[in-house]
Amino acid sequence: MVSQALPFRRYLATNAVVLAPSFVALAALHWHGDLALRPALVAAGGIAVVTILVVQRYLGALGRFARFVSELSGEEEPVMPRLKFAPATEELAGAAATLAAGWRRQRASIDNLAASAQAIVDGLPDPLIAVDRQRRIVRSNRAALALLGPIVAFRDLSTALRFPALLTVIDSLLAVSDGNFSGPDHVAIDLILPGPPELDVIAHVQRLPRAAADGSLALIVLHDTTALRRAERMRADFVANASHELKTPIAGLLGFIETLRGPARDDAAARERFLGIMAEQADRMRRLVDDLLMLSRIEQHEHARPDAAVDLGRVLAGVQDLLQFKASSRKVVVELAIAPTLPPAVGDYDELTIVFQNLIDNAIKYAKPATTVRVMAQAVAEDRVSVAVADEGDGIPAAHLPRLTERFYRVDNARSRQLGGTGLGLAIVKHVVNRHRGRLDIQSTPGKGSVFTVTLPAAAQPQK
Numbered sequence: 001m002v003s004q005a006l007p008f009r010r011y012l013a014t015n016a017v018v019l020a021p022s023f024v025a026l027a028a029l030h031w032h033g034d035l036a037l038r039p040a041l042v043a044a045g046g047i048a049v050v051t052i053l054v055v056q057r058y059l060g061a062l063g064r065f066a067r068f069v070s071e072l073s074g075e076e077e078p079v080m081p082r083l084k085f086a087p088a089t090e091e092l093a094g095a096a097a098t099l100a101a102g103w104r105r106q107r108a109s110i111d112n113l114a115a116s117a118q119a120i121v122d123g124l125p126d127p128l129i130a131v132d133r134q135r136r137i138v139r140s141n142r143a144a145l146a147l148l149g150p151i152v153a154f155r156d157l158s159t160a161l162r163f164p165a166l167l168t169v170i171d172s173l174l175a176v177s178d179g180n181f182s183g184p185d186h187v188a189i190d191l192i193l194p195g196p197p198e199l200d201v202i203a204h205v206q207r208l209p210r211a212a213a214d215g216s217l218a219l220i221v222l223h224d225t226t227a228l229r230r231a232e233r234m235r236a237d238f239v240a241n242a243s244h245e246l247k248t249p250i251a252g253l254l255g256f257i258e259t260l261r262g263p264a265r266d267d268a269a270a271r272e273r274f275l276g277i278m279a280e281q282a283d284r285m286r287r288l289v290d291d292l293l294m295l296s297r298i299e300q301h302e303h304a305r306p307d308a309a310v311d312l313g314r315v316l317a318g319v320q321d322l323l324q325f326k327a328s329s330r331k332v333v334v335e336l337a338i339a340p341t342l343p344p345a346v347g348d349y350d351e352l353t354i355v356f357q358n359l360i361d362n363a364i365k366y367a368k369p370a371t372t373v374r375v376m377a378q379a380v381a382e383d384r385v386s387v388a389v390a391d392e393g394d395g396i397p398a399a400h401l402p403r404l405t406e407r408f409y410r411v412d413n414a415r416s417r418q419l420g421g422t423g424l425g426l427a428i429v430k431h432v433v434n435r436h437r438g439r440l441d442i443q444s445t446p447g448k449g450s451v452f453t454v455t456l457p458a459a460a461q462p463q464k
């Protein structure tokens, strides 16, 4: 049977056209008396049967060819049909298949390019959003999703970033017609993204010369500057604090110099007393400058990790000797409990001495008189050692604990100053411990005392 894809009328018409010349020739022969009616009819019948068969096969092959070509544009490559009754169509089908394979390769490489473009955009650490001429979001990257939550494609940009100043800037950039760009094509504006946590960001808006293939016409990149701003604020606070700390003793010294030049010029007893106080103030300034220099030196090397094996027992005994006089002046006993199997710590001998000198000095300073400061050193886990310094002092209210290691932070300003503190001790401790890849933990119970625990990496023990 003829394929259903072929209309029956076309089948009939084709047969009629192909048979017409033979029938006309047979009729003419009969008309001139060259051929009797019977043989003419037999010949016509035979020709008709053969022709109908050939036409049916040929049209069937053409139908399969047409279907094959139409299927070539689909996703799957169709199976090449057998077209032996129409050899020319077989060649045509081969050529069409080659053409379609070329298209398919091109389409795959376009899909690949689109996927790589998205992968590159996703790889950017800063959030990025692209908008089209109507300010609709056409593309966003992973960082944008992480920062702003779900972003719905083809919605207005204001659904993701509701900042009138930013939207106005983008509108004015999008309003310029392509190639007509005389003003700046890039604008940066500061934004504060409401938290938590609240973030300072700079939004860089870049207008493209013409729309990209996906319709993108302007790119918005958000650059997080929170850490930078915080560092700027800290630096400003630090300079203000350091100047303030120095101002007090300088003002004191100037006052005493004035007095010694004037009213107390001839008062030997007062002179003696004032010179004593002046020496104390000068010593305070020296300590402050020494501590500041030490902090800056440690900060400079904070990323380089010290790697010597340090015997903590020796460090702690040295510090105990150094602070013996101060401890006994307050009737405080410093007790060392060093585990006999304590492995050496990985670090720097002098810097670790500074750490425990600061912690034990604080413990003695803030302990109640005639109490004991306990220093316990032991191995924790396989590759860590810890040193805990526990005092029986007034303790520190919990609210102060997180800020205790900030520079110049004191729980009780007047008391710390009166005890000769600069407020930099724990900041130095924290930096040294960080440089050693260690940890500082502070536990305190108001009214009972505090425990400062330093955990450090332990050096591998030699095999016995």
Ligand SMILES: Nc1ncnc2c1ncn2[C@@H]1O[C@H](COP(=O)(O)OP(=O)(O)OP(=O)(O)O)[C@@H](O)[C@H]1O
Binding pocket: 291, 358, 362, 363, 366, 367, 391, 393, 394, 395, 396, 404, 409, 410, 411, 412, 416, 417, 420, 421, 422, 423, 424, 425, 426, 427, 450
């Ligand atoms: N063991 C402790 N007990 C109670 N309070 C403490 C203790 N150690 C530290 N503090 C509190 O923490 C603050 C900061 O300590 P830090 O060592 O940095 O400064 P400081 O001792 O005042 O001065 P510095 O150590 O520079 O001479 C102190 O002023 C004190 O209020």
Ligand SMILES: [Mg+2]
Binding pocket: 358, 361, 362, 421, 425, 426
């Ligand atoms: Mg201190």
